[in-house]
Amino acid sequence: MHTNTDSDDVTSFNHSSSPTSSSPQKRTVYYVQSPSRDSSSHDGDKSSTMQATPYFHSPMDSPLHSASSASRLSGVYNSALTKKGSMKSNDKGWPECKVIEEEVEYGDFYHEREGLSKRTQIFCAAIGFILIFCVFCFTIWSVSRLYKPELSVKSFTLHNFYFGEGSDLTGVATKMLTVNCSIIMTVHNPATFFGIHVSSNPVNLMYSEVTVATGELNKYFQQRKSNRTVSVNLQGSKVPLYGAGASFAGLVDNQKIPMMLIFEVRSQGNIVGKLVKSKHSLHVSCSIAIDSHNNKPINLKHSLCTYD
Known part of the structure; x- marks a missing residue:
């Protein structure tokens, strides 16, 4: 058999592809x-x-x-x-x-994507700290509400008393009263971990619905777990009694004048600076029978006063 070589194949290809070939070949x-x-x-x-x-x-x-x-x-x-x-x-x-091998490892890529950025971590930490701090402050405030200050009015002393005729600022003639007196009371702070700032609204001495003398407790700071005795001066100068003057004149002759002592004491404890405060108020009302000719202190029993 005749074996075709590479040269024969090339020669055959050249002859078949020559421009003089009559029929096209593949x-x-x-x-x-x-x-x-x-x-x-x-x-x-x-x-x-x-x-x-x-x-x-x-x-x-x-x-x-x-x-x-x-x-x-x-x-x-x-x-x-x-x-x-x-x-x-x-x-x-x-x-x-060869199978294409990616240079990036998808595991690390997704791990980085799933992780939180530093800014987000700081924000979350700040929010967590604020929440914990709020819970702590609320707990301290709740405990502080249990420590309500205790107050007791001990005595009333009449220093000066004058009743007579007079006229008000408009010139209307009426009965006039001048009173100078004082009260002594004790304040107890039962709180074990904070002190309190004690103050009051005006302390009024009233006859019927007329305020005949008024005073105010000077604001002070009281230490934790302590007792303190405070004094309040009440004054009333030429107070017109108007319609109540007629009945008041008859009581002066009998030397017993029923009056009411009404005021409110407020306390405030700063537990965590000014962020957490413990506030309490106590309304006090005492019945007093005044002797216009007696300047001795009048002891006020606990039953004569109401504290709420």
Whole structure:
């Protein structure tokens, strides 16, 4: 049998593709591979491998243009392969593409995405601290409400008393009263961990619905778990009695004048600076029978006063 060699194939191809051929024949495309870079694994293929160049079917295609385009495409392809993965040659010398290996590890990527930023962490920490601090302050405030100051009016002393005729600022004639007196009371602070600021609204001595003398407790600070005795002076000068003057005159002759002592004591404890405050108020009302001719202190029993 006749064996076709490479030279015979080339000669046959040249004759069949000559312009004098009467009938068109199907053209055969040949690829020749360039020598491998790995000299140790492909020593036997060095003489028979060349760079692969595509054969152009159309006579209008320029070999130079096609070669240039192929070169550019090859450069882009090789660049892409260099970035995304690596190539290796198989046993036959043909290029074999390796599975593309991403440089980024998705586990770390998603881990970073799932994590909180520093700003978010600081914000969450601040919110947590505020919530804990609010709970702490509320607890302290709730406990402080149990420590309500205790007050007791001990005595009443009449220093000066004058009743007579007179006229008010508009010139209307009426009965006039001048009173100078004082009260003594004790204040107890049962709180074990904070002191209190004690003050009061005006302390009024009233006959019927008329205020005949008034005074005010000077504001002071009282230590924790302590008792303190305080005094309040009440004064009333030329107070017009109007319609109550007639009945008041009859009581003066009998030397017993019923009056009411009415006031309110307020306390405030600053537990956590001015952020947490403990406030209490106590309304006091005492019944007093005044002797206009007696300047001795009148002891006020606890039953004669109401504290609420």
